[in-house]
Amino acid sequence: MLHAVIMAGGSGTRFWPASRNALPKQLLALSGERTMIQATSDRLEGLVPAERRMVLTNQALVSAVLEQLPEFPNQNVVGEPCKRDTAPCVGLAAAMIARKDPEGIMAVMPSDHVIGTPDRFRDAIRAGEKLVQEDASRIVTFGIKPSYPAESFGYIERAEPLQAAGVAAFQVARFREKPDRLTAQQYLSSGSFYWNSGIFLWRASTILDALKSHQLEMYEHLDRIAQAMETDKFQETLAVEFAAIKGTSIDYAVMESYPNVAVIEAPFEWDDVGSWQALERLNPSDEHGNTVVGSHYAIDTKGSIIFGQPGHAIVTIGIEDMIVVQTPDATLVAPKSAEERVREAVRLLLESNRNDCL
Numbered sequence: 001m002l003h004a005v006i007m008a009g010g011s012g013t014r015f016w017p018a019s020r021n022a023l024p025k026q027l028l029a030l031s032g033e034r035t036m037i038q039a040t041s042d043r044l045e046g047l048v049p050a051e052r053r054m055v056l057t058n059q060a061l062v063s064a065v066l067e068q069l070p071e072f073p074n075q076n077v078v079g080e081p082c083k084r085d086t087a088p089c090v091g092l093a094a095a096m097i098a099r100k101d102p103e104g105i106m107a108v109m110p111s112d113h114v115i116g117t118p119d120r121f122r123d124a125i126r127a128g129e130k131l132v133q134e135d136a137s138r139i140v141t142f143g144i145k146p147s148y149p150a151e152s153f154g155y156i157e158r159a160e161p162l163q164a165a166g167v168a169a170f171q172v173a174r175f176r177e178k179p180d181r182l183t184a185q186q187y188l189s190s191g192s193f194y195w196n197s198g199i200f201l202w203r204a205s206t207i208l209d210a211l212k213s214h215q216l217e218m219y220e221h222l223d224r225i226a227q228a229m230e231t232d233k234f235q236e237t238l239a240v241e242f243a244a245i246k247g248t249s250i251d252y253a254v255m256e257s258y259p260n261v262a263v264i265e266a267p268f269e270w271d272d273v274g275s276w277q278a279l280e281r282l283n284p285s286d287e288h289g290n291t292v293v294g295s296h297y298a299i300d301t302k303g304s305i306i307f308g309q310p311g312h313a314i315v316t317i318g319i320e321d322m323i324v325v326q327t328p329d330a331t332l333v334a335p336k337s338a339e340e341r342v343r344e345a346v347r348l349l350l351e352s353n354r355n356d357c358l
């Protein structure tokens with residue numbers, strides 16, 4: 001059976017000051033009415049019933065997630081005791097699924113992507129499910145045609161074509177997580193690489209086997225958690241064993257070295273909404289190239305991103321290519337070219353003991 005696993009334990013640092021520890025990016029409506037996690041669950045309608053959808057998030061966010069996703073059974077929102085990146089999250093979800101459904105296939109996805117064409121997304125997942133059914137050890141990825149030499153994505157090199165219903169699918173020659181700019185440029189020029197969308201399909205048992213061969217120590221912790229499932233020692237074991245895991249992403253932990261990977265060329269529109277400039281791609285801009293969410297009065301302002309609360313008037317004079325974000329207790333003003341440095345701003349506030357605005 002097909003299960004869906006939504007990863008929602010990230011902090012969305014690059015969307016500070018809108019994204020906060022208590023209400024990170026995935027729980028915000030940055031594009032449209034629904035929050036990002038709600039839109040992620042909505043897109044599974046007709047593909048995976050709510051009983052087979054799971055969210056893995058940080059323990060402190062479980063009740064906020066359940067509030068936003070009332071269709072989810074309580075036990076399907078799992079709280080991680082600490083942040084350990086995506087590999088332990090995937091491993092824990094796989095162990096839970098494999099226990100109930102040993103043959104289960106899981107579609108793993110981030111909680112904070114915008115996918116403009118949900119029908120095509122569902123078709124692609126169905127096609128991927130068939131590829132996994134045909135070959136139990138196969139991992140299926142979804143590749144996005146790259147448009148610039150991004151250093152913040154994984155890259156997937158395609159090899160020979162595979163037979164798949166209604167989609168272009170290929171065997172993968174190699175997977176390389178976040179290459180440097182020069183390497184990314186070479187990949188882009190070669191024309192045979194995709195960006196990794198961060199969405200994966202595999203049998204729960206296959207990814208557990210992969211973690212066992214590539215990350216034995218992590219697997220042993222996860223296995224101890226699995227042994228305690230459905231016993232009264234579960235929460236205690238989870239707290240101890242999960243915290244003892246050395247955190248890493250599934251991309252470094254498994255994908256870079258796994259030998260049997262297929263890629264489906266994503267037939268859907270995709271945006272990973274990584275940082276503030278995503279707002280320009282997701283919203284219309286005015287005649288001066290400004291993207292505005294909130295109440296903005298512009299004098300000689302061009303190419304800027306303005307995000308504020310509806311009742312709060314933001315006035316800008318003589319600025320170009322800037323990001324201005326207003327929230328009740330914190331404001332960000334930065335050139336668009338420095339958007340990745342929002343991480344530094346968050347670090348600075350942390351070091352300055354300003355947890356009140358993080």
Ligand SMILES: Nc1nc2c(ncn2[C@@H]2O[C@H](COP(=O)(O)OP(=O)(O)OP(=O)(O)O)[C@@H](O)[C@H]2O)c(=O)[nH]1
Nearest residue numbers: 007008009010011012013014056084085089110111
């Ligand atoms: N359950 C779980 N999900 C995670 C964890 N780390 C990241 N994620 C999720 O995995 C997806 C990809 O993560 P990132 O793009 O790195 O997101 P992020 O950490 O929120 O964003 P930045 O802090 O701006 O890098 C998002 O949906 C995150 O919510 C984790 O430790 N546990």
Ligand SMILES: O=P(O)(O)O[C@H]1O[C@H](CO)[C@@H](O)[C@H](O)[C@@H]1O
Nearest residue numbers: 152153154195196197198251272
């Ligand atoms: O955790 P990060 O930094 O968002 O990277 C992950 O998601 C990227 C797509 O958003 C992928 O391109 C990466 O390979 C990785 O899966």
